Amino acid sequence: MNAPVFTDFPMTMECRIERKIDESETGYYIVAKIMNIRVNEEYLAEDGKPDLEKMHLLTFDPVHLGYLEIGKRVGNAFKDGTQLK
Numbered sequence: 001m002n003a004p005v006f007t008d009f010p011m012t013m014e015c016r017i018e019r020k021i022d023e024s025e026t027g028y029y030i031v032a033k034i035m036n037i038r039v040n041e042e043y044l045a046e047d048g049k050p051d052l053e054k055m056h057l058l059t060f061d062p063v064h065l066g067y068l069e070i071g072k073r074v075g076n077a078f079k080d081g082t083q084l085k
Contacts, residue, residue: 003035003036005038010039010040010043010054010055010056011039011040011043012038013037013038014034014035014036014037014038015032015033017030017032018031018032018033019031037050043055052070053073055070056069056070057069057070058070
């Protein structure tokens with residue numbers, strides 16, 4: 001891909017917009033396909049994959065119209081729930 005990127009961000013995802021849904025006067029949701037991911041080396045984990053905890057990322061809260069910092073890891077997907085069986 002050859003999309004412009006923000007070089008000061010810890011991680012940039014280059015996306016292709018597939019469609020818009022639920023359009024209203026306050027906005028709409030976008031469904032997009034991730035085409036490429038760029039990560040600054042200082043934000044990589046020992047396994048070479050992005051370490052989201054190091055990045056102090058923000059997410060948008062569309063219900064309360066605010067921004068939240070993504071926090072610490074609280075569990076393991078597809079593993080922790082198996083103990084409940």
